[in-house]
Amino acid sequence: MTTGSGPRPYNFSAGPAAMPEAVLQRAAAEMLDWQGSGMSVMEMSHRGKEFGAICAQAEADFRALLAVPEHFHILFMQGGGLGENAIVPMNLSRGGKVDFVITGSWSAKSQKEALRYCNSHIAASNADSQHTRMPAPSTWQLSDDASYVHLCSNETIHGVEFQELPDLAALGSRAPLVIDFSSHVASRPVDWTRVGLAFGGAQKNLGPAGLTLVIVRDDLVGHALEICPSAFNYRIVADNKSMYNTPPTWAIYIAGLTFQWLRQQAEGALTGVAAIEQRNVDKARLLYDFIDASPFYENRVAPDCRSRMNVPFFLKDESRNEAFLAGAREAGLLQLKGHKSVGGMRASIYNAMPLEGVQALVGYMREFERSHA
Template sequence: MTAARPFNFSAGPATLPEPVLRQVAAEMLDWGGSGMSVMEMSHRGKEFISIAEAAERDLRDLLAVPANYRILFMQGGGLGENAIVPLNLSRGGKVDVVVTGSWSRKSAAEARRYADVQVAAEGNGREIPRDWQLRSDASYVHVCTNETIDGVEFHDLPHLDNGVPLVIDCSSHLLSRPIDWSRVGLAFGGAQKNIGPAGLTLVFVRDDLLGRALDICPTAFNYETVAAAQSMYNTPPTFAIYVAGLVFQWVKQFAYAGKQGLAAIEQRNIDKAALLYAALDASGFYENRVQPSCRSRMNVPFFLKDERLNEPFLTEAKAAGLLQLKGHKTVGGMRASIYNAMPLEGVQALVTFMQDFEARHG
């Protein structure tokens, strides 16, 4: 049955590890002898609390999250956080945003509802801009560390040496690689890329940034309130947290190239991306337009130079068991999202298909 599942390159919601899906199915009517599905459990009961605590502990362990950062399980996704972050951190003052693509541009626009927003630098969607104009009295600096649509990734986090907190939107590469917490004040990400079902948002916030919310911040989205209630001020998305917890266990047990856990996942992500970019660069038929130093390991947009072949490419790919390769509507072309749960074999199959397609149509 494993061999029969197609490879799913969706940008999110996205492919999940098959062993996780099998366990979710097996436990659907009775979790751990409780007689309940996880969907049916009170979030305040001991069964679900054990699930949530294990999920948080495993995530903290995997990402080496320091003790002075709180991990919050929230709702509203990355677009929700575009408002929730300035409601909590801006103090109505200054916010600097580095625009590297579609997502950081949206973040800047939304923060303007609550703060004096300055675009500190603006890229062209193909590279990370230099020469950031940062204000030393800003409440925080916002960057999107992986632009899902443009395929631009920060491979090193900026080091802000003036004490201004760095906020990273890491939705689409969260849990694909380590995070250098010494450079981060707050990180957020939707779960629906590397972690689990849509509807769960992960927030990591340094203790000293709690308690700064504007009065107009909804209580359910006030980080201090959510942290004080262990993410149970309101009913959390319990089932999504449970699935995420199973994914965390899967990552912990993951072995590859002599490595284990997040290091193994990262190595496989490096290898998958290298394979796909090498194939693109070796071809005159396809192209990726992002500067090599900041190409995303997760989201690989590419174009057929002859756009009339887009539809045949998608149709034939689907027939070959390669799903959801259509590029974002604002960019066009193709996009292969190769998140943690995408096996190396999936990328190999894509490359083989692309070469075959080129041979037939090139």
């Protein structure tokens, strides 16, 4: 493994995941004294002017980065995606019915957790394809009376991604759309006209674990069930500008640095999320094209819904898995083992993964195939 003074290894972890090196370097440099304040960011009162500035800048940068309209709140919360699986229905279900679109492990978990708070209707599922196909929106059985429709816009484990969010109104539903975008947030634009609420844990594409972003439309706030904890009530969190309870200040700071890094990215004439999206398209194409052309590896997801972020793949001869992983570690390619529920391998190639990392992975895969086929 490459360590010490050489280049850093490439880290394909599904999350917590690789971060931009520039962000880590700045965090290290500012650790004992943030911009002349005499304090580490970790030592600042969340109610002081220094952290207030950090938090406001992070929110403004995220809003600019993803063009979040003004009638959406940006909330910094805790509990991760699994926490939101309860927090969303406590805030939005009104105890009624919720439509779920099941496309993999994460949407299935969301549906199961929501049963504590509301009735659930499974409007569509790709379980019969082992979560490798996307059920066409035209086939979804949407309810007339759903409080909202939930989907996971990128399934981290199964590697299935919505390439376009559904237009629920065109499908005959009046319900707002809730998306779990944990594992592809800020990797592509979001069409906010189609979304009522989006939530995501930060630990894949935005920063450290322990921070959850919730982007919620004004009119959906204020309808929480009585049993919703105050710390997780969107009305209370929004009214207190994410400072009802002490927020995860360090994680917000690092996410803020990551937002700044994202805004600075450029590819040709493209900047910000448009630039990073182009890079993500190029990275994913390189890896999928190589896998599809190889008789040695395979990806089982339908091409029209393959994730740009999480690429599960298999060696056709799985007896070589351990040798593949050991050789990868030797080559400075870390955390490629697939999720236990799927097996095989998984390369997570989030925003912070440079094209060179995917090139190195493909180079290693090609060489491993040559020497083991």
